[in-house]
Amino acid sequence: MLRPLLLTLSLLTLTACAPSLTATLPNAATLALKEQIQRMALTFPATDIQLSSGLDGGLRLSGRLDGRYFSANFPPDWNRQTVLYAHGYRLPDDKQDTAASDLIQGDDTRGVLPTAYRQGFAVARSVYDKRGFAVQSGIANTLRLKRFMDDLGSTRDYVAGSSLGGSVVMGLIEKYPDAFAGALAGCGAVSDWQFEVKYLTDFRALYNYFARGTPYALPGTQDVTQSPLKVDPRELLKPVGQLFLRAKLNPGGREARLIDTIASAVPDVKVTPDITTFFASLGAQLFGLNDITATAGGIFASNADTVYHSPLLTAQENAALNAGIQRYRTSSPQAVAYAQDWYSATGRFKTKLLTYHNTADPLVPFEHEARLRVRVEAAGNTANLVQQTVEPRLQTLTRVLFYRVQGVEHCGFSPEQTAFAFAELRRWVEDGVRPQDGLDITRPPQKKTTP
Structure with missing residues (x-):
């Protein structure tokens, strides 16, 4: 039995202390979406729903699905497509994860979600049941959220993930071959x-x-x-x-x-x-x-x-x-079987998958990519895989040592590199233009992005 839904509307207001900000009123499509959510309130498989309007006229939605926190942002010109994001590894502790109420202002995806949002996509993400090694619940909770977004009118879904989230991406597209049109994995544990x-x-x-x-x-x-x-x-x-x-x-x-x-x-x-x-x-x-x-x-x-x-x-x-x-x-x-199930890639998937990875990564080795390719080739499935590379990006550690010491960064991507990779995936899915396999996107080629 579904728990009663608590629906709270909280509209963003402007104050005199910020006269330079001008809110855009929600358009007819956004108002209709909000009304749809309100009409469906009694039958939603969700609780603690909160709605708020953004300054751009878009809609922010958050709440719980089967008790798991989720958030979604709908742009004012929603193209009826969604990008779902699977986050990476978080050191285990006793804290309950929460999702940022605004996925654009609170972005920690290296630009994946803001890029998609600016192009008209709804963006959404769910927390996992636990921190640490949580591939199994990452797959289940992301799939649950995907189906929820489809109920709201999404007609095509992409999935993206980084680090441990790359393993979540692999599990989703291999276990649920018809769920996603395209998949993007950055610095991911994509092999096993x-x-x-x-x-x-x-x-x-x-x-x-x-x-x-x-x-x-x-x-x-x-x-x-x-x-x-x-x-x-x-x-x-x-x-x-x-x-x-x-x-x-x-x-x-x-x-x-x-x-x-x-x-x-x-x-x-x-x-x-x-x-x-x-x-x-x-x-x-x-x-x-x-x-x-x-x-x-x-x-x-x-x-x-x-x-x-x-x-x-x-x-x-x-x-x-x-x-x-x-x-x-x-x-x-039994432990080996669990690791195989959650998750070791088989190389068998129908979704168009684009991966990009720093050629040196301190936590998730670049060698994951070669291991994935071997399995994809063995499955005769190279038509659905494109792998691109990014040179290592250095970060400076100043709080650890008195001296300036640098090292390579985990998931060291710029927003421009992420935006390029997503544009490549979109052209592949929407126009059938397969990206160049093995392309170094450290300095992204100047191409027109899909409008």
Whole structure:
């Protein structure tokens, strides 16, 4: 039984303290949409609905679907199409996620939703049931919101996502092949979570091995299958900051060599030996692994058969590394099955999918893209996949060290790059013009966007 709907109308008003702002009155189509929502109030599968008008004459809608917060923005010239967004990984905690009431002013999608909104699309997103490893609920909640938007009159839907949201995108288009016309995944974990978790866990195991007995060893448990308990996050990663500080002060010293050796020994990933890569990869593993294993019912990655090798080490040193590094194994077939279900891409989908990824990313390796392509090729489905690249973008860490230290940024995209990628996808879906596969969009080619 549906819970009673609480409908609240809150119209944005202008005050004398902001005389430069001029509100546009809602047009007939927006007023009709608002009236439609009010008429459907008693039958909506939603609660706590709130409506408000934007300065541009558009409509903001928020509330809960089956108890999950969602938000949507409708432009005044809604083209009856919707872009739904699946957000990325958020470190697990006990807080309940909420969705911004205004997805345009509160944008954290690197321009995905504002770009679509300016082009006449409604934009919408839902929170997940939990923080952390939440691909399963990300898929379910985004699909629920898509069907809700269709009930409001959306006739064509796109889905976009970043980081963990890229995995949500893959699950949606493979499990529900007719739901979306186009899909956009930026910096996404688009291949599988076994690869992602193994990358993060290998990184920690290598760090532990090489930092053992040095001032840079991490505090807390050294067991890479467990997250440290009761350790302040700042204290936990403090040795990493000290390591990079010493390396900057003495570029040719043992600390710099330690950093380079760890990075060069990570299997199957070309790792950038910078501070953001170490912080992001170690931080995600240290603070997130317990949640991942609790969600999946155990650890689903294994290094039992992995041969580690660094070109910076001698044969004897590499042999010692393989003999001395901690080995970890999958906990159970059930945990592996969960990771496969939520989510390992099959490469079989009908939706037009465009991915774009920094060629170096500190958290979600660029190698996800090659792994996805192998599966798409095996499925004979390359006609539905286009992959484009963006050069790494540097970010400066000034609060961690006294010295200016830079590293590559996770999901380091500009709004212009995002807008270009979305325009490419639109032309493909609407006009049948397939984008150039492998195109570097770091400096987007000057093309007319779809009006």
